[in-house]
Amino acid sequence: MELLDAIKNRRSIRKYKDTQIPRKALEKIIEAGTYASNAGGGQRSMIVGVHNADLAKKLGKLNMAGFDRSRLIGSYVSKEQPSVIDDPTIKNGFYGAPSVCVVFAQRDFMFGIPDAFCCAETMLIEAFDLGISSCIISRAEDTFRSEEGESLLKEWGVPDNYIARCFVILGYCDGIYPQPKPRKAHRSIIIE
Numbered sequence: 171m172e173l174l175d176a177i178k179n180r181r182s183i184r185k186y187k188d189t190q191i192p193r194k195a196l197e198k199i200i201e202a203g204t205y206a207s208n209a210g211g212g213q214r215s216m217i218v219g220v221h222n223a224d225l226a227k228k229l230g231k232l233n234m235a236g237f238d239r240s241r242l243i244g245s246y247v248s249k250e251q252p253s254v255i256d257d258p259t260i261k262n263g264f265y266g267a268p269s270v271c272v273v274f275a276q277r278d279f280m281f282g283i284p285d286a287f288c289c290a291e292t293m294l295i296e297a298f299d300l301g302i303s304s305c306i307i308s309r310a311e312d313t314f315r316s317e318e319g320e321s322l323l324k325e326w327g328v329p330d331n332y333i334a335r336c337f338v339i340l341g342y343c344d345g346i347y348p349q350p351k352p353r354k355a356h357r358s359i360i361i362e
């Protein structure tokens with residue numbers, strides 16, 4: 171597959187089959203994340219891959235625990251793949267995806283957030299190349315801000331100076347994979 175075709179055709183998927191992805195594929199997706207561009211070449215981000223549908227579901231519910239929809243009134247994300255903003259009946263912020271990667275950054279590092287999202291985007295492209303659907307999910311900090319969330323971090327051995335910055339959910343698209351959306355015009359210029 172041409173890389174630009176992969177970049178253009180990848181979509182955020184929010185309807186998943188129950189089928190788990192192969193562990194080997196998860197390992198490759200995580201490996202791709204570790205090769206993402208990173209501030210100062212510091213390779214500070216950490217990725218925890220959750221290859222367990224029950225635990226992914228539990229985290230997806232924690233992700234929604236403090237979700238404040240009122241700030242988002244008037245926003246709309248997708249008709250084909252409705253998000254938690256579009257459909258208030260969705261109670262799992264991970265949409266039933268059977269695997270999820272949690273991307274962590276050093277708590278006080280000024281480029282921790284961009285580093286984490288660079289990892290996430292790189293993982294999405296690798297997942298697409300492997301035929302696996304994905305979506306970036308935010309509100310990672312809030313997801314672990316409970317006794318239950320904090321005890322998971324301890325159990326996983328995440329160092330205290332690390333904070334979750336985003337998620338990449340993974341699985342197989344249930345239904346028709348959406349086409350790329352047309353791009354808004356006038357978003358770039360080239361100066362010779």
Ligand SMILES: Cc1cc2nc3c(=O)[nH]c(=O)nc-3n(C[C@H](O)[C@H](O)[C@H](O)COP(=O)(O)O)c2cc1C
Binds near residue numbers: 184
């Ligand atoms: C920084 C960032 C945060 C996002 N957070 C969420 C999220 O919490 N939940 C969600 O369903 N999608 C989330 N997305 C996915 C976007 O909604 C999606 O990329 C956008 O609607 C464009 O759709 P496409 O990826 O299919 O082109 C996020 C994407 C980015 C880049």
